[in-house]
Every structure is written in C-alpha cells, then in structure tokens.
Amino acid sequence: MxxxxxxxxxxxxxxxxxxxxxxxxxxxxxxxxxxxxxxxxxxxxxxxxxxxxxxxxxxxxxxxxxxxxxxxxxxxxxxxxxxxxxxxxxxxxxxxxxxxxxxxxxxxxxxxxxxxxxxxxxxxxKADLDRDYPVSGIVGTCKAMRDVFDRITRVAPTTTTVLVLGESGTGKELVARALHEKSERSDGPMITVNCAAIPDSLIEAELFGHEKGAFTGAVGARQGLVESADGGTLFLDEIGELPLAAQARLLRVLQEGEIRRVGSSRPRHVDVRLVAATHRDLSRLVSAGDFREDLYFRINVMEIRLPPLRERGEDLPDLARHLLERARKRLKSPPMRFSNETMEGIRRYGWPGNVRELENAIERAVILSDSTVITPDILGLRPDDAPQPDTASPGLSLEDYFRQFVLANQDHCTETELARRLGISRKALWEKRQRLGIPRRPRMEESQEG
Structure with a gap:
C-alpha cells in the first residue's frame, strides 16, 4: 500500500x-x-x-x-x-x-x-551503520582500532595513495571499502584485485588490458582492471605478490596517470585512487630485490596498520556478538548467545586467522548447534588451545606467528585440527610448512585420517 x-x-x-x-x-x-x-x-x-x-x-x-x-x-x-x-x-x-x-x-x-x-x-x-560503527560496519573500540578509524576519516576525502598493512583476515578490504565510500569518488567504481590469485603470466593483461592479437588467445581487445577503475578506486590486495614487470607498469600509472595495454603503443589516460594492502614486510622485499623501491615509496604515502585480533582483547566480546548476530540472521536461525565458558575461550584463544577465522568458527557453530547457547565444543575451542594472547611476542610477522603456532600445537593436534584453527585448508598448511621449512611430525591419528 x-x-x-x-x-x-x-x-x-x-x-x-x-x-x-x-x-x-x-x-x-x-x-x-x-x-x-x-x-x-x-x-x-x-x-x-x-x-x-x-x-x-x-x-x-x-x-x-x-x-x-x-x-x-x-x-x-x-x-x-x-x-x-x-x-x-x-x-x-x-x-x-x-x-x-x-x-x-x-x-x-x-x-x-x-x-x-x-x-x-x-x-x-546506512544510518544504522553510521550510528553503530564509525567506519563502514568495522567493529572496534580499542585504542588501535580508534587510531585506524581516525586515519580513515582523515585520509578518505583526499586522493592520497594508502597502504593498508595487517595479517591475513584482519579486514584490509573493509578498510579499502571505507576509504572509497567516504571519498569524493564514492559514486565511481571500486575495483578489487587479489594480486596473489592471478598467475604471473596473465597479471599484466588482467591489470592493464590487451589488444587483439597481443598474445596467443587474445582474440579481441580487452579493457584492464586499472582502466575499469577510472574515476574511482583501485584496491590491490597482496601487492607484495605483484611481479616486477607489472610493478613497473603500475609505477607509470601512479606517476603519469597513464596505462598502455599489452600489445599497444598508444597510452591511455586514467584517473584512479590507489589503495594497496599486504601482510608482507615490503621493506624486506625491497632489500631482497623482489619489490621496486620507487614503487614502495609511491604507495607508502599514508599507512594504516590493522592490529591482529590477539591484540584487540577488549574488542573480542562485542565483535563476537556482532558476528554471531550477522551469521544467525543470514542463516535464519533463532536468537543465540555464547555461554560464559565460550566467551572466556574466545578471549583466551590467539586467533591466528584473525577476524576471518573467528567469523568462520561462529558461522560453523550456528549451523551445528542444536541449542540457542553456543558452547566451547561447538565453537571448536578446547581448554589447551594455544597460543594465549599474552604469550605471543609483539610485532611477530605472520610467518613467524604461523611457525610459533604450529610448533606449539602439532604434538597434540592433527593436521586437520591445525588447519581448522589456522582458518586454512590442509593443502595450504602443507604448502606453508614446505615453504617455511617446518617438518611435519608423524602421528598415529593422522595416518587414520585418510
């Protein structure tokens, strides 16, 4: 009516x-x-x-x-x-x-x-989000998150390039979206690119486009993702994985506002605001020759560093309740709550997968729970779960934290349990073990996992 x-x-x-x-x-x-x-x-x-x-x-x-x-x-x-x-x-x-x-x-x-x-x-x-959460639905009241909100508010209205740093699962894309939504480009497109998900052989064509016949399989001209972001925001997630050749092309975009499609001699003008993100130490990559120093200085104009979940102790209860409410509404479940023991377990657990791991665990618990009260076992927490928030050394890189977590838990966890607690697949766990040189200790239970 x-x-x-x-x-x-x-x-x-x-x-x-x-x-x-x-x-x-x-x-x-x-x-x-x-x-x-x-x-x-x-x-x-x-x-x-x-x-x-x-x-x-x-x-x-x-x-x-x-x-x-x-x-x-x-x-x-x-x-x-x-x-x-x-x-x-x-x-x-x-x-x-x-x-x-x-x-x-x-x-x-x-x-x-x-x-x-x-x-x-x-x-x-929009009114609900603006009232409840200062920046685009990102939950947090601890000092580190208030600093994040302050930086977003200050830099969003500008055209300044922003580098978002933080471990996997901390919410770097949410920050990028907040920067876009609060900018004068909010009516324009926001194009998100995960640099780690595109093969090196294709990434230049994907980012910058190509002309017909530029390479085998290029049956027609194609606009690249950078060009698609013209007038808006380009978010390059995991920029540390970008090959050196693509880094050189990106540098020209930032310096001259130009792109050149693969196979073309004619430059095209683009107007994009770049937001980049990575969990890696770019200064170390520069020292190792894996990342261009001039590009590093171009993208590191304003830095926003997201704290890992283990350093946001006072935020955990509100964040967990927010994620529970969102999950149960999405899954059309009745009102649910955490038991006191579960909330204590959430506070004590280190959450190496950060907010993404917590969100996945809560969604799984909503699906599996036969009660309106979520218990520690349904959430997948155990009394001996490690690491504790106060035992993790401050300033650890994601790789160092992964190493510490695996070595501390592999004696009493199967590979499946380790992967679940890390918020990754068993295949990803195996690959990371290989890359970091962490040998897998044989266990009787694992031979039975199949």
Missing part, C-alpha cells in the same frame, strides 16, 4: 486513475491543480505523485519544486521526446503519454514505488 496524489484537471481521467490505483490497495488523494494540491495537501506525506503536464495555472512540473523528495510521474497528451526530456531534467522520475495503457501505467507506478522503497531501505541501513 502506498499514498498517491493525483493532480489532473479532467475529472473523468482523475476518477479512472483513482479506481485503478485503489484496486491495487493504494490510498489516493486528488487535486485539480498544483495550487490546490499545495493548499490542501501535505505533499511530504505522499509516496508518489502523478501529475498532468498541462494544468490550469502552473504546469504539472511545478510540483517538482514543491515536493522535491517525492517521486513524481508526469503524464500528458502532448507526447513528444522534447517534453519528456524536459520533464526528466526538471526532476520527474518517469513520464507517460495519454491515452495510456492501464497495465503500462501500473508498471510505471510500481517501478517508482519500488525505487522509493529501496532508497529508504538504503538510507536506513
């Missing part, structure tokens, strides 16, 4: 429209001119206005100035492209010509009301 105002000077048409809309359960008010509508009605109380273009006194488009926030459909028997364009320029939501088809009119009305509903829902959701 919606509240609709019809402004039409011909009584027959006005009554016909009224009957048509009332059959759809809408509440209808009438006026025969803009002047009488303004005089007799509270225009802000309507969900939709349908006004004839030619009326006694002021034209129907005059209502647009009197009720700028109410969607308005203009109708006229003087159908022409010119009058339609002029009405739309003045702010009309849509336009319909008389004599109109009833079904066509109803479709136009329903489309207008749907857009209005979506607009209100989006405004309400």
């Amino acid at each position: 919606a509240y609709v105002l019809i402004i039409e000077d011909e009584n027959v048409i006005r009554q016909s429209l009224r009957r048509l809309l009332e059959k759809r359960q809408h509440v209808v008010a009438e006026a025969d001119s803009v002047e009488s509508a303004v005089r007799e009605q509270d225009l802000t109380g309507f969900d939709l206005i349908i006004a004839d273009l030619r009326l006694p006194g002021a034209d129907g488009t005059a209502i647009l100035e009197r009720a700028p926030d109410v969607p308005t459909i203009i109708m006229t028997s003087y159908a022409s492209v010119r009058s339609a364009v002029e009405a739309m320029k003045l702010g009309a939501l849509d336009y319909i010509a008389k004599p109109f088809d009833n079904d066509e009119l109803l479709l136009t009305v329903e489309r207008a009301l749907k857009e209005k509903r979506l607009e209100r829902q989006n405004a309400a959701l």
Whole structure:
C-alpha cells in the first residue's frame, strides 16, 4: 500500500486513475491543480505523485519544486521526446503519454514505488551503520582500532595513495571499502584485485588490458582492471605478490596517470585512487630485490596498520556478538548467545586467522548447534588451545606467528585440527610448512585420517 496524489484537471481521467490505483490497495488523494494540491495537501506525506503536464495555472512540473523528495510521474497528451526530456531534467522520475495503457501505467507506478522503497531501505541501513560503527560496519573500540578509524576519516576525502598493512583476515578490504565510500569518488567504481590469485603470466593483461592479437588467445581487445577503475578506486590486495614487470607498469600509472595495454603503443589516460594492502614486510622485499623501491615509496604515502585480533582483547566480546548476530540472521536461525565458558575461550584463544577465522568458527557453530547457547565444543575451542594472547611476542610477522603456532600445537593436534584453527585448508598448511621449512611430525591419528 502506498499514498498517491493525483493532480489532473479532467475529472473523468482523475476518477479512472483513482479506481485503478485503489484496486491495487493504494490510498489516493486528488487535486485539480498544483495550487490546490499545495493548499490542501501535505505533499511530504505522499509516496508518489502523478501529475498532468498541462494544468490550469502552473504546469504539472511545478510540483517538482514543491515536493522535491517525492517521486513524481508526469503524464500528458502532448507526447513528444522534447517534453519528456524536459520533464526528466526538471526532476520527474518517469513520464507517460495519454491515452495510456492501464497495465503500462501500473508498471510505471510500481517501478517508482519500488525505487522509493529501496532508497529508504538504503538510507536506513546506512544510518544504522553510521550510528553503530564509525567506519563502514568495522567493529572496534580499542585504542588501535580508534587510531585506524581516525586515519580513515582523515585520509578518505583526499586522493592520497594508502597502504593498508595487517595479517591475513584482519579486514584490509573493509578498510579499502571505507576509504572509497567516504571519498569524493564514492559514486565511481571500486575495483578489487587479489594480486596473489592471478598467475604471473596473465597479471599484466588482467591489470592493464590487451589488444587483439597481443598474445596467443587474445582474440579481441580487452579493457584492464586499472582502466575499469577510472574515476574511482583501485584496491590491490597482496601487492607484495605483484611481479616486477607489472610493478613497473603500475609505477607509470601512479606517476603519469597513464596505462598502455599489452600489445599497444598508444597510452591511455586514467584517473584512479590507489589503495594497496599486504601482510608482507615490503621493506624486506625491497632489500631482497623482489619489490621496486620507487614503487614502495609511491604507495607508502599514508599507512594504516590493522592490529591482529590477539591484540584487540577488549574488542573480542562485542565483535563476537556482532558476528554471531550477522551469521544467525543470514542463516535464519533463532536468537543465540555464547555461554560464559565460550566467551572466556574466545578471549583466551590467539586467533591466528584473525577476524576471518573467528567469523568462520561462529558461522560453523550456528549451523551445528542444536541449542540457542553456543558452547566451547561447538565453537571448536578446547581448554589447551594455544597460543594465549599474552604469550605471543609483539610485532611477530605472520610467518613467524604461523611457525610459533604450529610448533606449539602439532604434538597434540592433527593436521586437520591445525588447519581448522589456522582458518586454512590442509593443502595450504602443507604448502606453508614446505615453504617455511617446518617438518611435519608423524602421528598415529593422522595416518587414520585418510
């Protein structure tokens, strides 16, 4: 049901429209001119206005100035492209010509009301987020997170390049989205690229595009992801994995605002704001010759460092409850809560996979729980789970923390349990063991895992 105002000077048409809309359960008010509508009605109380273009006194488009926030459909028997364009320029939501088809009119009305509903829902959701969480739904009140929020607020309105640092699972993409949404580019695109997920042989073509015939399989020209971000924000996640050749091309984008598609000699101008993220120590990569020093200085203009979850002790209860509420709504489960023992376990556990691991564990618990109370065993926590927040050395890299966690737990955990607690697959655990030189100790249970 919606509240609709019809402004039409011909009584027959006005009554016909009224009957048509009332059959759809809408509440209808009438006026025969803009002047009488303004005089007799509270225009802000309507969900939709349908006004004839030619009326006694002021034209129907005059209502647009009197009720700028109410969607308005203009109708006229003087159908022409010119009058339609002029009405739309003045702010009309849509336009319909008389004599109109009833079904066509109803479709136009329903489309207008749907857009209005979506607009209100989006405004309400945004208001809730802005009220509850200072930055795009990121939960946190500890000092480290308040510093993150402060930096986001300060740098978002600028065009400054931002480098987001933090372990895997700490929410680096959420920070990038907050920077985009609070910038003057928020109406433009935000293109997200995981540099680690694209093979080295394809990454230049993916980022910068290619011309037809540039390489085997290039059957046509293709726009790259950098070009797709023109006028908006380009988020390069795991930028430390970018090959040196692609780094050189990216440097030119930052220095000259230009790209050159693979196989093309003609540069193209682009206007993008770069946000980069990594869990790796870029200064070490520079020293090892794996990352360009000039690119490092270009992207490290403003740094935002996200703390690991083990350093956000006072945030854990609120964050866990927020994630539980979100998961159970998404899964359409009844209201649920953590037991006191579970909340204590959440506080004590080190969460090497950070927020992503906590979120995955909570979602799994919501699915598996037969009760409205989530217990430690359902969440997958045990009394001897390690590491403790206060036993982890501050400033550890992700690799060092991984090494410490595996060595501390592999004597009493199977590979499956280790992988689950780390928030990764067994294959990823094996690959990381190989890369870091951490031998796997044989266990009787593991031989039975299959």
